[in-house]
Structure formats: C-alpha cells, structure tokens
Amino acid sequence: MSGKIVRIAELEIHPAQIDPYRALLAEEIEASVDNEPGVLMLHAVAEKERPEQVRILEVYADQKAYEAHLRTPHFLKYKEHTADMVKSLRLIDLDPVMMRAK
Template structure:
C-alpha cells in the first residue's frame, strides 16, 4: 500500500437547524482552522453550503491515514465543535470516497 492509499477521504453531508445556522458556521470555522493549524495529519477540510439551501452543509475531509483521523476526533477542538453543535445538526451522513484527482492552488499561487 502506498502513502496515497492510506488516506481517508470523506464527504460529510449535514443539515443544520436554520435558526442556528450562524452559530453553527462560527463553530465549524473555528474547528476547521484549529484542525488545519494544529494537526499535520489533517490534510484538507473544505466546508461549503448549498446556495439555495444554506442549511445544507458539505465538508470534504482528507486525513493522512486512519490513525490521524482517529486522533482528530479525540482533539479538544473537535470535541468542542461536536458537543457545541449537537443540537444544531438535524441530519448527518458520512460518505467515504476514493480520490480520483485532488488538486488545489497554494496560497502562494493565489497571490
């Protein structure tokens, strides 16, 4: 198994209580920023909302391997997010996916 095959790639599909959407987005942003800054094994976290239904959130997640994913869900910042948003999340579906092509420009390339 090569390093690429060890990666955990997942799409989290969430539906958020629309009356708590602003608070949810704040907690999610804090969690994502902390994960990227503090966890080398968290390779990517991209959160987006459907334009016509902003309560439908999708998160593309990438972890270096299973151990890094397991470590991530035990961090204090993830647990704060999970506990803080528990009453806001109306539905959650985790979809494991296989990468075909994952490409992004670096911040240096963006200017």
Template sequence: MDQQDERIIRIAELEIDPAHLAEYRTLLAEEIEASIAKEPGVVMLHAVAERERPEQVRILEVYADRQAYEAHIRTPHFLKYKEGTAYMIKALRLIDVDPIAVNAKVYP
C-alpha cells in the same frame, strides 16, 4: 484507490437547523482553523453550503491516514465542535470516498 494511498477521504453531508445556522458556521470555522493549524495529519477540510439552501452543508475531509483521523476526533477542538453543535444538526451522513483526482493550489 492505490494500495499505497492510506488517506482517509470522506464527504460529510449535514442539515443544520436554520435557527442556529450562524452559530453553527462560527463553530465549524473555528474547528477547521484549529484542525489545520494544529494537526499535521489533517490534510484538508473544505466546508461549503448550498447557495439556495444554506442549511445544507457539505464538508470534504482528507486525513493522512486512519491514525490521523482517529487522533483528530479526540482533539479538544473537535470535541468542542461536536458537543457544541449536536443540537443544531438535524441530519448527518458520512460518505467514505476513494480519490480519483484530488489536487489544489494555494489561492491568495
């Protein structure tokens, strides 16, 4: 990682209780929408589920810097997500990663 690059980039690997999958996905989508709309330091949040195992959720998170990440985890919308989904999450692994090539285009 370039020494000037202060972004926090991580992959969250989650296993969701299948009995609560629809509810989890709703709460996650609400949290991501609020984070992108309200927090300039949240650069990107992309959530996907494995096609054959939809309870396996992966989230690519990009924050402008450590301060943006710390602010994010204290927001009301994140705390609502965290508290509201705690019993739905069977496993969580957070993997800090270094960017190699991170780019995107706006897609209609």
C-alpha cells in the same frame, strides 16, 4: 493517495442555527488544519439556495490521523456545542480519483 482517508460529511443544520453553527465550524476547521499535521484538508461549503445544507470535504493522512482528530479538544468542543444544531449527518467514504489544488 494510498492510505489517505477521504470523505464527505453531508449535514443539515437547523435554519435558526446556521450562523452559530458556521462560527463553531470555522473555529474547528482552523484549529484542526493549523494544529494537526494529519489533517490535510477540510473544506466546508453550503448550498446557495439551501444554506442549511452543508458539505465538508475531509482529507486525513491516514486512519491514525483521523482517529487522533476525533479525540482533540477542538473537535470534541465542536461536536458538543453543535449537537442540537445538526438535524442530520451522513458520512460518505470516498475513493479519490484525482485531487489537485493551487
């Protein structure tokens, strides 16, 4: 997994904005995974009892792919349109121990 960028984004969304936020997030994730070879995985989940608490597991091929992602039109649109929806954002860099998917 050497060189890969892995992180979790912890977000708190304004409760009245959950549905529009989710729509914008889904659009951004689809565009990123479909169009950016360096975006290896984006998984978004929300707590069942607190749907305003969103977590995104992000995996990028390397630092260059992550930096390119930040400059894409779809990511910039997502950031601009969700700026007032997000109450808090915390990015946590991770050291992958074991990751598998089927």
